[in-house]
Amino acid sequence: MGKQRGRVRTHSRRQLLRTAGIGLTGVLGGCLSSAQSPTPVSILSAGSLQHALENGLKPTVDVPLRVESHGSATVARLIDEGQRDPDIVAVADTALFDAPISPPWYSAFASNAVVLAYNPDTSGGQRMEEAGTERWYVPLVEDTVSLGRTDPDQDPLGYRTLFVLELASRYYDDAPDLRAVVPTREQRYPETGLLSQFETGSIDAAFAYRNMAVERGYDYVSLPNRIDLSDRRYADEWYSTTAYELPSGQRVEGGPIEYGAAIRTDTESVRSVFEQLTTGAYLDETGFVLGDRFPRFEGDVPGTVPTATQEE
Structure with a gap:
């Protein structure tokens, strides 16, 4: 009774997003691989995402990744104080997107326990x-x-x-x-x-x-x-x-755990990585809690973000 190793299965909507995302990522990845020495995409992430990003996300994208991880409050502070300027930021609490960093939009993409x-x-x-x-x-x-x-x-x-x-x-x-x-x-x-x-x-x-x-x-x-x-x-x-x-x-109130990610540099390669980060199969495989409410978008999502990942 004390131990539990089962994983939550995703719902049909996320499976559709994932299928569309893999296809889009493959197209973008193919374009990027044809260029010489593609510019690495930098991700500043929550510490609890580090293992999943390094071992789950990296092998699924054709773009080099630079992942730096800290506690999410530290991640937010580093950006707010101008000490870091990543292409993508991913935190373990979307409340940190209200303050101290306030992106114009973000994707809530997973939960946890x-x-x-x-x-x-x-x-x-x-x-x-x-x-x-x-x-x-x-x-x-x-x-x-x-x-x-x-x-x-x-x-x-x-x-x-x-x-x-x-x-x-x-x-x-x-x-x-x-x-x-x-x-x-x-x-x-x-x-x-x-x-x-x-x-x-x-x-x-x-x-x-x-x-x-x-x-x-x-x-x-x-x-x-x-x-x-x-x-x-x-x-x-x-x-x-x-x-x-x-x-x-x-003041942070208790609430259901929600991970959020935002693009800070809008390029084709960054969007490709962002889509896999927020919809990739690695999330389920590494024990995150998913469901049909993810991914969910908040704010003014730009048209450059792949439509396959936008809330309908």
């Missing part, structure tokens, strides 16, 4: 496995498991972990105030290196996105969907009752 990944080879990880979906918080409260999480000031996974803990306190009848009891500063690790702490023996378990556990083959405890931030049915009356204030003063 917060899970508790664990190392079954440690005594703490074994306790987490035994606790399962209904009692996972007990070893954390008893401090018998060394826990890893990310910094809420640097990326959405960090503040979503706090949302999960707060919602769990209300969901389970005998749970204490988990948001107050569980977090300590010593638990914080960069998102891009969080699960690698299993290899070093630094932690027994970590709050992570489902795709992070799936693509690395780690065991994980699935949380109820009223807690894991994956289900839109609980958006307004449940998830949104949690919040976190970033150092910038921006």
